């Protein structure tokens with residue numbers, strides 16, 4: 001298991017003591033996981049862990065068995081004596097697992113029982129991440145196990161301050177942020193996900209255009225599509241706060257139009273092809289930008305539903321019109 | 333959330349103030365500061381900031397809060413629609 005130092009004996013039996021410093025391998029693994037490589041094997045065995053030399057009165061923190069969550073928590077608890085209860089979330093982070101219900105009441109209750117936590121500690125308090133709350137009903141956990149739940153903070157980085165100040169959550173610890181860095185780290189895995197489907201579309205587009213207008217036309221078509229995809233998958237998330245509108249489809253359209261302009265400047269197409277670019281490319285960007293709502297923590301399900309109901313038919317129509325214009329431009 | 337705002341008037345969040353016992357849990361779990369508490373009763377303060385995560389409804393001990401929580405990403409939703417209409421779709425992953 002990651003960070004293992006030694007076995008310790010206590011009321012709960014044998015509990016592994018883990019280190020609070022991350023190794024080169026931990027960092028490398030995190031980097032790989034962000035690109036979606038080996039993500040599914042990025043798990044930590046669930047159960048009870050010891051950080052430092054925790055006594056029965058020391059606090060119990062709860063996290064998911066996604067290795068990056070686990071690493072982030074232990075790194076921030078350096079120099080402390082605490083218990084860490086890791087739930088089986090199948091390698092998914094706290095926020096997504098809470099949404100799916102795996103970071104949830106049932107698993108927490110089960111893990112408290114299986115780990116023998118009640119024998120390891122003499123108090124009955126658990127400290128949970130705030131983003132785990134959508135899956136856990138605190139009053140249910142209390143009813144079933146006697147352990148009361150405190151939701152500490154959103155970010156693991158706030159845990160030291162929380163523990164040092166008598167377990168008080170400040171307003172800032174409760175408030176979500178979505179910084180440039182936080183947006184940036186989400187992009188790689190989105191790229192990898194989009195790449196497979198895009199490769200197929202690009203191959204078809206390239207073949208069609210190469211057949212109709214020579215290999216250069218094929219290459220230009222592929223590049224134009226690739227750019228529109230990247231505009232939606234990478235540029236839209238990065239530029240999110242500066243793109244106009246509240247709707248992600250609108251934000252994606254805006255950036256797609258900018259890309260359409262760039263392609264026009266570079267490739268000097270005929271007026272009809274230009275029109276086709278300005279109709280088709282923004283639709284592609286808008287689709288990928290809209291997909292990014294799944295990674296954000298401020299878009300509501302009802303909002304995304306509303307956007308999709310309006311945007312999907314428009315995007316479909318735009319792509320169809322764009323292709324029709326391109327076909328006509330070939331015949332003229 | 334500072335600097336970010338999503339669509340207005342779409343959130344399905346509802347609070348039954350009659351039932352509320354003023355425990356403050358909803359304020360504790362909401363990452364968007366949607367609720368306020370005064371005179372031992374909660375109130376919805378910023379409904380448009382709600383991302384429908386469901387944390388408040390799940391943790392309210394008296395069931396005073398209702399919200400349509402669930403998958404919020406476009407591809408997950410497409411898969412959900414496909415399943416609803418009995419068309420085979422890949423399992424939704426967010």
Ligand code: SF4
Pocket residue numbers: 347351352353354355356357358359373374391392393394395396397
């Ligand atoms: S969690 Fe429920 S009972 Fe407690 S303050 Fe909020 S609405 Fe009222």
Ligand code: SF4
Pocket residue numbers: 345361362363364365366367381382383384385386387388389399
């Ligand atoms: S659903 Fe989530 S975001 Fe909306 S009010 Fe409840 S806790 Fe806050």
